[in-house]
Amino acid sequence: MAFLYKKEKIMNFIEDLKWRGALNQVTDEAGLLEAMDNGQIGAYVGTDPTADSLHLGHLIPFMVLKRFQNAGGKAVIIVGGVTGAIGDPRPTTERQLLSTGQLATNEVGISQQVTKLFGSDGTKIVNNNEWLGQLTLPEFLRDYGKLFSINVMLKKDVVASRLATGISYTEFTYQILQAIDFLQLWRRENVRLQIGGSDQWGNITAGVDLIHTIEGNGASAFGLTIPLMTDSTGKKFGKSEGNAIWLDPKKTSPYTFYQFWFNQSDADVVKYLKYFTFLSPEEIDDLAQEVAENPGNRLGQRRLAQEVTRFVHGQAAVEEAEQLSAALFSGDVSELTTEQIGDVFAGVPSFDIMNEPQNIVDFIVAAGIDKSKRQAREDVSNGAIHVNGIKITDLETMVDPRANYDGKYVLVRRGKKKYFLGKVQGTAL
RNA sequence: GGGAGUGUAGCGAAGUCUGGCUAAACGCGACGGACUGUAACUCCGUUCCUUCGGGUUCGUAGGUUCGAAUCCUACCGCUCCCA
Incomplete structure (x- = not known):
């Protein structure tokens, strides 16, 4: 089941990732492939609900998890909960804690998106509050804390880099929580593999070590990381x-x-x-x-x-x-009909505009296209602004929302390819 | 608790000793223009706000001065060292 593309190139899960440039490190490549061949296992990716939506950065580990799923594995995703409330340490500075209300909102949004990407069949979305939320401090210290060596924890890259600038006890503990997650999923969902970005290596191996300690050295647990994505100019992608x-x-x-x-x-x-x-x-x-x-x-x-x-x-x-x-x-936007504008332009950023003539500069700022009049004037002077397909360069131009598209829309372009759709509201009082 | 540093525009970083020529160098990023293939590279312009007269800035609050990012005082944040 670990094989893909049977009709064409035969590649197993790992070879495929290598070919795609999506593999940074694996804890035990041969062991992982063997585990995949011996029956369905699960793999998981953890996501902290730092915003109400995922962005392209999140998609990176999810793509690999999806490939794992396509190769016959079971996909498990942890959406936030306790780890989200704590905050995965960044290499530079301490995180600002999110409010519990914000966390709850974010969790809902992200869960929905994950469901859309992975489907509901066989995919498991879990919240680690289920186990971490029940854990008392004495249990935490006796059952888990004792198994972690401060010496080892201090050597993890993220922690090491934070020793210079400072790290709270809370964030320092994060790796233990993530290790517990892996252990719990290992037990509950048959998860044998954790996937993450290259910055997750330390957290992932903490989990693998914990499983080996508690479940025995022969316990099958693996970690896999993905290289940092950059574009050809070396900038962070996304x-x-x-x-x-x-x-x-x-x-x-x-x-x-x-x-x-x-x-x-x-x-x-x-x-x-x-x-x-x-x-x-x-x-x-x-x-x-x-x-x-x-x-x-x-x-x-x-x-x-x-x-x-x-x-x-x-x-x-x-x-x-x-x-x-x-x-x-391709064409001339002024040739489009009102219906076409309404249908097709729904995907463009839009703003509401009053149904009365307005100076071009004020119009641009009111529409949120530029954030200051200074900037708006500069754009107009540079010939960067088109209204309904016509270039505007005179700062004194008045924009009349009624002029085109039956008075319903005003289509503004800034620069070569950024469009904004103004929806004309009622007449101003 | 004691001592030493440090805080400048989106970011990085000069300027502080020797107050005015500093709305504040330079780099990055961002935005716009030219070129092009809705690309990359390159080049050019802009990058606190403005009724274009000016107005408000250099952690915060005061003070000295004709004039302060630059000097003084207090406070806040961060870092390091000692205890």
Whole structure:
């Protein structure tokens, strides 16, 4: 069951990850493959609910978990709970604790997204509050604390780097909690593998060690980490204009999501195709050749955008994003009908606007397109602003919302490819 | 508890000794423009707000001075060393 692509290249789970550049370290490669062959086992990824939605950074371990699932394994995901309330230490500074209300909201949002990605069949989403929440301090100290050596804990990279700047006792304890999670899932859900980013290595091995200590050295428990994702210029992957790309369509529209992938550079497409799609090595090799020979066609980028958008938002969203992209990047937007605008542009950031003429600069700021008048003036002067397809360069221009699209919409473009849809409200009092 | 440092725009980092020429160097990031393939590279411009007169900034609050990021006092945060 650990084998994929039986009709084409034969690769097992690990070989496939290696080929995709998605493998950093494994605790015991041969042991893991053997365990996978001996019957279905589970693997888990933990997520702390630091926001009400997942973003692309989270998708990285989830992609590997999904491959594990596709290879016949059982996917288990921990969404926050106690570990989320504590905070995984960052290498630099102490985290700000989230309120319990915020945590609860975040957990709900993230659980829904995870369910969408993994399906409900056989996938298990758990909250570690189930076991960590019941644990009393005396039990914690007697049953677990005794098994952890401070000397070893201090050597973990994250802790070591924090010794210079300071780390609270709370965050220091995090690795123990995560180790307990692994142990509990090992017992409850037959989880034998924990998957995480390369920064999770220390936490993961803490869990493997704990299982070996309690369940015996022969106990089958493995850890696997994924390399840090960077783009070809060495920057951390997953940001657009300095903002995170969210999986929640309300926070990042499927159109924006699609465009994020579509705009990847030639140097990165193949890497991302391997990483973020479930296309076979043959298909990816073909696309790689296409990118090398006819980069201008952007076939690789297009396929990447389609595949990832489909995985996260579904086929309908792909079609909408492509329609919208076609409308925005090919023809003249002033030719579009009111209906087309309403249908197709739903995915673009929108704002409400009063039904009365307004100076262009004030209009831009009121719409939230720029954050200050200074910036708005600069953009207008630079010829960066188009209203309903017409470039505006005069700072004194008045924008009349009634002028186009039956007075219902005002379509604004800033720069080469950022669109905003103004929805005209009633007349101002 | 004692001692030594440190806190500057989104980030990093000058400027502080020798107060005015500093809305504050430089780098990164970000935004816009040119080029292009909705790419990368490169180049150019912008990057506190503004009714374009000016206004408000350099941890916080006071003080000295004609004038303070720069000097003084107190307080707050962070780091290190000693106890």
